[in-house]
Amino acid sequence: MDDDNERNEEEKKGKQAWGNKIEFLFSCISYAVGIGNLWRFPYLAQENGGGTFLIPYLVMLVLEGMPLFYLEMCVGQLLRKGVIGSWSAIHPTLAGIGWAAVVTSTVVGMYYNVIIVWAFFYLFSSFQSKLPWSMCPSGNGTSAEICRTSNATSRYFWFNSALDASDDIGHPGSVNWKLCLILLLAWLVIFFAMAKGIKTQGKIVYFTTLYPYVILLVLFIRGVTLEGAGNGVLHLFQPDWGKLYDPNVWRTAATQIFYSLGLGFGGLVAYSSYNKEDNHTLKDTIMITLINSGTSIFGAVVIYSILGHLDFKGIIKIDDVGSGPGLAFIVFSEGLTLIVPSVMWSIFFFLMLLCLGIGSMFGTLECVLASMADIYPTKNWRREVHVAIVCGISFLVGICMVTRAGSYIVELFDQFAGSLPLLLIGFCECMAVSYVYGACRFCDDMQRTSGRRPGAYWRFCWRFLSPILMVLLFISSIIFES
Numbered sequence: 001m002d003d004d005n006e007r008n009e010e011e012k013k014g015k016q017a018w019g020n021k022i023e024f025l026f027s028c029i030s031y032a033v034g035i036g037n038l039w040r041f042p043y044l045a046q047e048n049g050g051g052t053f054l055i056p057y058l059v060m061l062v063l064e065g066m067p068l069f070y071l072e073m074c075v076g077q078l079l080r081k082g083v084i085g086s087w088s089a090i091h092p093t094l095a096g097i098g099w100a101a102v103v104t105s106t107v108v109g110m111y112y113n114v115i116i117v118w119a120f121f122y123l124f125s126s127f128q129s130k131l132p133w134s135m136c137p138s139g140n141g142t143s144a145e146i147c148r149t150s151n152a153t154s155r156y157f158w159f160n161s162a163l164d165a166s167d168d169i170g171h172p173g174s175v176n177w178k179l180c181l182i183l184l185l186a187w188l189v190i191f192f193a194m195a196k197g198i199k200t201q202g203k204i205v206y207f208t209t210l211y212p213y214v215i216l217l218v219l220f221i222r223g224v225t226l227e228g229a230g231n232g233v234l235h236l237f238q239p240d241w242g243k244l245y246d247p248n249v250w251r252t253a254a255t256q257i258f259y260s261l262g263l264g265f266g267g268l269v270a271y272s273s274y275n276k277e278d279n280h281t282l283k284d285t286i287m288i289t290l291i292n293s294g295t296s297i298f299g300a301v302v303i304y305s306i307l308g309h310l311d312f313k314g315i316i317k318i319d320d321v322g323s324g325p326g327l328a329f330i331v332f333s334e335g336l337t338l339i340v341p342s343v344m345w346s347i348f349f350f351l352m353l354l355c356l357g358i359g360s361m362f363g364t365l366e367c368v369l370a371s372m373a374d375i376y377p378t379k380n381w382r383r384e385v386h387v388a389i390v391c392g393i394s395f396l397v398g399i400c401m402v403t404r405a406g407s408y409i410v411e412l413f414d415q416f417a418g419s420l421p422l423l424l425i426g427f428c429e430c431m432a433v434s435y436v437y438g439a440c441r442f443c444d445d446m447q448r449t450s451g452r453r454p455g456a457y458w459r460f461c462w463r464f465l466s467p468i469l470m471v472l473l474f475i476s477s478i479i480f481e482s
Helices: 002-012 021-032 041-047 050-079 083-090 092-125 142-149 153-162 177-194 198-223 229-237 241-245 247-260 267-272 281-312 325-336 342-372 383-402 406-416 420-450 456-481
Strands: none
Touching (some): 021 198, 021 267, 050 281, 050 420, 083 092, 092 325
């Protein structure tokens, strides 16, 4: 009853509030655990020392990931505004931190929804008696000949049937109208899910959060029973202790922690602003970050058990497996054709990718929408108008990503849009709280509102350790990219 009264008081003030604590936790987990946990972490672990990679990965989780995650949750809960409003409240000149997060989230949301489009396409294509990427086109035409000479039918289906890809980004060609219509569908799904705010989202995340874990567990049980699965998992975790002395491995681990937790996007600030003031933020931080990292490790075992089976069958060489869309839509889709009944497993798998992608989209766009509710002139507009503007503009921009060169544009956005800007945002957040607002004052305010004061370790990380790590990561990323 007390929770209901507090929520009603918040709504009278025009501020939404979570229906219950589970909705908040599931929303944060669904935001953090995304598609990258399945197609990026396994590759990075295997390439950077196998089981040895877990050491720098977990170290960076404690030194960088948890402190900044905790900081963003505290800022949102204390100031109870979107990301622009929160940093403006700390100091008006710091509004740029919020604007940087909003721009980054908007750009990332534009291309991330195209990945959801690809998952939709494969899901729809799975509703056939036989998976279309398991066979070449019938007949003796050019397409059939190209398919037969390719390395795998799944590769042909991906580039020729799904993407209809051109040779390079300089030849965009025409719009792929199948993908364009699915892009419209994807943005309509986001619109209707987010138009009513967290009241609707809070119910949807029960499915988008739990369903992927059910399917991962089922795939794990099925995957470890396949021939060659053990070799695949051993290959993933085979330690290379020499990698611990490679600075690039530590840079990779820190980068993966930063991005997989959704730090710097502003989604955590927005989500936690809907919490009660006395919410136990530290406990939530530890729980969510550990679940995220645990999912990455568990997902890697699932992926490599099936890749081990593909290697055993001679279909792929496990050392040649990459990351990104190719892992999910070429390599793994090829593996699905070998698991009976393949149609059922394909539907389950690509529906799981959809849930992972949509859950992450909720948090990414909530940063933008919560900020629109805080600033003039959009603060007095209805939530539905905010969502319609964001989804409409994003759909129009996204059309260039469903042309024949669309996959190259998505890759370009993925490489640059959500990398260095997030490090700069994270660094500025630590500086703003520690030296502009004042770390001690910030902790005093947290104790006054929530009854819990952040400990000395967190203050040390916010003031010194985490900013230093982000500066080193920023510089090393520039050097490595150049």
